[in-house]
Amino acid sequence: MNFSGIVLDVYDDRGAALKGRYPRGLPEMVKSAHVLTPDESQALPDDVFALVLLNGDQSLRKFACVDPGNTVLSVEYFMMNKDKLPEEAQKLAASNLCTMCDWYDIEPPLELQKVASAVRMLAGASGNYDRVMEPGIDKYKRGKELAGQTLPGVGMMGHGWVKPEILKNAEVTGTPVMPPSSPIKERATGYGKKAVVKKASVSPYVDVRASVQPPVQVKKASRYALRGKYPLDAYDQVKAASAYFDEYSTHFAPNDRREYCKNMVKRAYELGIAVSDMAEKYASAQYAPAADIEFGLDTRRALLHGAPEQLEVLDKLAAQRPSVLDPELFALALGEFDKTAGISHFYDSDVVDPWLTTLGIQKVAKGEFSETYEGEYANEEQIERVPVDRVKEVFGEDMAEEFRKDPMAIYKSLPMDQRKIMMRMASDTAP
Secondary structure, three states: OOOOOOOOOOOOOOOOOHHHHOOOOOOHHHHOOOOOOHHHHHHOOHHHEEEEEEEOOEEEEEEEOOOHHHHHHHHHHHHHHHHHOOHHHHHHHHHHHHHHHHHOOOOOOHHHHHHHHHHHHHHHHOOOOOOOOOOOOOHHHHHHHHOOOOOOOOOOHHHOOOOOEEOOOOOOEOOOOEOOOOOEEEEEOOOOOEEEEEEEOOOOEEEOOOOOOOOOOOOOOOOEEEOOEEEOOOHHHHHHHHHHHHHHHHHOOHHHHHHHHHHHHHHHHHHOOOOOHHHHHHHOOEEOOHHHHHHHHHHHHHHOOOOHHHHHHHHHHHHOOOOOOOHHHHHHHHHHHHHHHOOHHHEOOOEOOHHHHHEEOOOOOOOOOEEEEOOEEEEHHHHHOOOHHHHHHHHOHHHHHHHHHOHHHHHHHOOHHHHHHHHHHHHHOOO
């Protein structure tokens, strides 16, 4: 999440940077790129990504190279955004991207090769590249390699050295995402004979725990999801924070889940960003349906069936809602009970945590949204009836076009002073 809101590869900005890169239209190879869905990306092995940033038990995979089109895009985005990465990650990603270009017989850009050169020389010295000689080849060159003096394969074809080829024995092999390949490939040498060449693989891992922050200057955020972490200023930051919580919510303590979601969901609401039902439940200010609460309490009773005194305390606590305790106080009290009863370590397995037990969401039907600000009022139905021509006149053509597509999302993304203007416009059109 140190990289949240920072664009690194094509999946971070949904290809927005390509408009300036290819003003006359995308090249055919780029058009052929298979757009990976989140499920497809999750199912891929790490070694079809040029870079995997490690932070303890968390990882961030970037620059997918599952086909020629994705490889070209990964190279493009890496060259545009490499300075946002720690130096070690830049060099490793560049080296892997050069290798991955070879998978598809793509010539890597010279600038990419320059960034990768130091890493690739080290890789060659350690024997990661398999060079196969024909019988009778110049033994002097072979002796130099055995002595540890690396000779790059590129450009040495006439001397019997074979350029390394790449084999990806990945789970995607043989699927539409990556075409099948053979573990060996025959390539003619300068002597008119055939050499069997093993394809090399990549190691994309960089541990960033001890790395310095990326050299890019990032403006300090004004809003965070949790105690100065997980920034929420920009649209992409909120999207990243939402996806991060959905995947790693069990890594947070229940009270932290509550704080994280209250802040994140509030900001997502302001920007018109949809969040998961789980995030909405943790951010909710109302009780869940009685049946859901009873289910959460029953998971506790199942563990306390041999402790009548604790069961009695639990039942007394349950009787206090909703007439006495508001939802937040009830959840906090239930959490204290779990600690006292010694069952809090069963969260996410045998026991539903206090917040998920207590809180619920109510889907608001269209037309029920309303807002009042400094004497102005509007509801969803009125906002959606605001003429697009009036929006264009006041806010400009670009916003009017977006408003035409999704009025409520645009309205919720506005700061309050502009919402007030929109509310006044909505009131003027009301019957």
